[in-house]
Amino acid sequence: MPALRVSGLNFSYGAGPLIKDLSFELRPGDFMCVLGPNGSGKSTLLKLLTGFIKAASGSVKLGGEEAGSIEPERLARLAAYVASETSTPYDFSVRETVLLGRTARAGFWRGYSGEDGAAAALALEETGITALADRSINTLSTGERQLVFIAQALAQEASLLLLDEPTSHLDLKYKSGIMGLLSRLAGRGLAVAAVLHEPALARLGCNKGLLFSGGGAYTAGTAAEILAPGRLAAAYGVSPDSPLLPK
C-alpha cells in the first residue's frame, strides 16, 4: 500500500489554478523531490497533503485513509511536516522542542513517558544534535535549527516525512548533510518528500520527482526524468545550457 496517494487534486488561491488535476503516489522507501519555479505550488502542495490547507477537489490518501477526515492527532502519527522556517520568541531548549514531536502520542495531561524520551533521544542522535540538547533553539545557527525541527518530526515516528525547503539558507555542508540524512531515512523505509530550491540537490538520493512548471502544469516521474536539462529549463524558464542546471 502506498504511504501517500494523491489523485485529481485541484487548488487555487483565486486567480487561475495553482494545482490542477495532480496525481502521484509515494511508497515506503521513496525519496521524492518537489521542484519548480517560485509560486508554482510546491509549498502549497505539502500543506494540502497534511490538510493544513483544504483542497478544492481531489483526494489525498495517507496510509489508505482520506487525509481530510483524519483527526489532527492521528494525522500527526501518519505524516510529519517540517516547515521551511519555524521561529518562536521563546527560548525552548532543543530537547523540549524535539519532545513536542511526541504530542500526538503522549496526550495532553501527563508528562513524557520513557518511550517518549527514548524516541526523542534517538531522533537527536539520528540528526547528530545530541550535544545541543540543552541549548535554547534561539541560540542555534539556521542549519542547526533546521535539524532540530527534523528531529522533532522524526520523534513523531510517522511513516511519511514532508519537508518544505529543508536546505534553504544553508551552506554546502548542511545541504549535503541533510540530503544524506533524508536518503538514509528513506532507505529505512520512510516515504520522504522534500521541496527543493535547487534541482541539483535532487541528485543526492532522490529516486522520484515532481516538477511544477506554473499554472498547475506538472510532470511526475523518476528523479532522472525530472532532472532532464530540457525539461528543467522549460519549467524554470532558463536556457537549456544554463550552468545552473544539473549536468
Added chain:
Amino acid sequence: MQRNNFLLFSAALAAACLFSLAAGPAGWSNADIILNLRLPRTLAALAVGAGLGLAGALFQGVLKNPLSDPYILGTSSGATAAAVFCFLAGIERTSPVFFLAVFAGAFGATFLSYWLARLAGRLSDAALVLAGVAVSAFLSALVMLTLTSSGARSFSLFYFVLGGLYSVQPGVLLVSALLIAGAAALAMARWRALDAMALGSENAYHLGISPERERVLFFALACASTSAAVAIGGTIGFVGLMTPHIVRRFTGPSARGLVPAAALGGAAMLAAADAAGRSLFSPAEIPAGVVMALAGAPFFMWLLWKSSRGRN
C-alpha cells in the same frame, strides 16, 4: 515546576503577603485592622494578580506573541466596559449574570482585536498590539462617555475603572478566586498544547493539535480569569504582561512550569504593588493600577525595544 523554583515563588508570595498585611501607619499593632481591612484586601490582590498573571501567560503562549497581555489585547477593557454597563443597569456584582456579561465583554473584545489583526494580513506581533490598542481605546472612551453622562454613581465607578482594590465584596472574591483556580487547572492540564502553540500554529497543527480549537480554548480560559480579576479590581494593567516575562527567567518557556509560576508571581507582584501604593505616600493612597502602570509602562517600552532589536 522544579522544586527550587516552587520554593522561590512560594517565598516571594509569602513575603508579598506579609508586606501587604503589615503595610500601613498602624503597622502590626492593631489586629482588627489587619484582619478586617488588610486581610480581605490582600486576598483580593492575590486573586487579581494570579488571574492577570495567568491570563498573560496564556495569551503570550497561544498567540506566540511576547507583547500580549489582557490589558494590551483589550480583554480588560472589554470586561471593564461590560462591568460598568452592568453597574448602571443595576445588576448585582455577585449575580451570575454579572460574571457572564463581564466574560462576554472580555471574550468579545479579545476576538475583535485578534480578528482585526488577522484582517491586516499576517498575524504579526505589531498588528496584534495595534489592533488591541485600538479596541482598548475605543472601549475606554465608551466607558468614559457613559460615566460622564450618567451622573450620580460615577465617582465610585470612576475608581473602579481606574483599577484598585478598595471595596472587596467577599462573595465576588470567592466566585472570582474559584474561576481563576479553575482556569489555571485546565490550562495546566493542557500545557503541552500551549507549548506547541508557542512554536506557531503551523507547527502545532502538524504536531497533532487543532490550532483553532486551542485558540478558542485558551482565549476562553484567559478571558475567564481576566474577567474574574476585573470583577474584583477593575482595569489593572501590566501585571499580565510583566509577570510571565519575569517568571520565564526562572522556569523556562514551557507552560508546564510557566503557567503555575505566572499565577503565583502575579499574585505576589500585585499584593506588593497594592501594599506599596497604600503605604509609600500615606495618607494619600495610590491605586494598585497606577502603581502597576508606573512600573509597567517602562517595562513594556524596554520589551518593545528588545523585540525590535531581536527582529533584525
